[in-house]
Amino acid sequence: MPYEVIIIGGSFAGLSAAMQLARARRRILVIDAGEPRNRFAKASHGFLGQDGAAPAQIMREGLRQLSAYPSVDFVHGHAVWASGEFDRFEVTLADGAAYAARRLVLAHGVADTLPEVPGLAERWGRTVVHCPFCHGYEFGDRPLGVLATGPLGAHQAEMLPDWGPTTLFTQGLFVPEPEVKGRLDRRGVTVETTPVAALLGDAPGLEAVRLADGRVLPLAALFTAPQTAPNGGFAEALGCAFEDGPTGAYIAADGRQETNVPGVFAAGDAARAMHNATLASASGVMAGVGAYQSLSLG
Known part of the structure; x- marks a missing residue:
């Protein structure tokens, strides 16, 4: 049985999207490789309620809280491919495992070229x-x-x-x-x-x-300001449109974080010109709500 939503990326944006969907009692899968963009930083600042906390600590607490919701599954691994269309998406991992879902949230972040x-x-x-x-x-x-x-x-x-x-x-x-x-x-x-x-x-x-x-x-x-590009190539493979930002292209999304590909949502640094922990989390919230609305209201 396919998941209702697969979220690629388990950092601030991905976990924020997952929380909204978990509380909506949707069956979701979070895939994360454990290599967030902010892994080099000692502390996260300017994030209300988390000022001075290590990014890894914030994510551990997020995972702990999400683990209390029985409709959420987690997979630690590298997603390498995404394909499909509305109601029929598939994500493949480096180990060959494949997972299906009705909706996708791309929250996989960006790569920095220093x-x-x-x-x-x-x-x-x-x-x-x-x-x-x-x-x-x-x-x-x-x-x-x-x-x-x-x-x-x-x-x-x-x-x-x-x-x-x-x-x-x-x-x-x-x-x-x-x-x-x-x-x-x-x-x-x-x-x-x-x-x-x-x-x-x-x-x-x-x-x-x-x-x-x-x-x-x-x-x-x-x-x-390093040059940035969305990780993984998933958006390109799915046919998502891009916009040009000051440091590189990012995935274009509407007010509820849905891309031009129906059923595919994008959040976090990969879908914004401005990169900030609070903004990444907020866009993840909107992507989760958007995916819920797409499932429930069409």
Whole structure:
């Protein structure tokens, strides 16, 4: 007998979708590989009621709570393929197991492509981060940097002086337009055109960056915007439409998180241009409610 809903991804968005469906007494399956995007972060911040808690702790508690609902099943494994159509979807795992459902929720997150700078990857999620609201407070009043991956870096740099003195490293990718440069000047942002060549200090800590001309600039944290792409290729295989975001394409969804493919819903970072734990959870709630409405009301 097929499930009513399969949710691919068991992080903030997926578990939030599962909770709504569990409370609606729907028979659901959550498939998760245990590799959430936020696994590198020591703590989650700005998430009401969870501020300072480790992401893994939040997810463990979510799983504990969901386990109390008898209509919810969990599978730990890598989903590798999704196919089908309205009322007849199938998800295949790497071990060959296959599961059927009437509806799908894609909450599998995104993959980050980080800038290729020596010393950066091993600090990702700790002292190399993407969101000042999530991570800026802990570095308050210390020197901060923005490693640009494109013009979006100027927007990041405009925000950061509220947390600490800020340097924008353009990496030779762009020259700020006069209007943008004027805003950066008013915010006290230093624009550095010489590229960052390496990050220094005992990882995951950060003490400074070395520039291509040999100069060393002290930094407590480096903000950047990696390129992102939805994990797994499930949305493409199902025929879902995409929209272009500032860091990459994301799955297009309507107000109840349904994609252009009837019966397929998407939530979390894979279905949003802006990435944030609270927003991921909220979109998961809406996807769960949307899937319920689709099952009950058509």
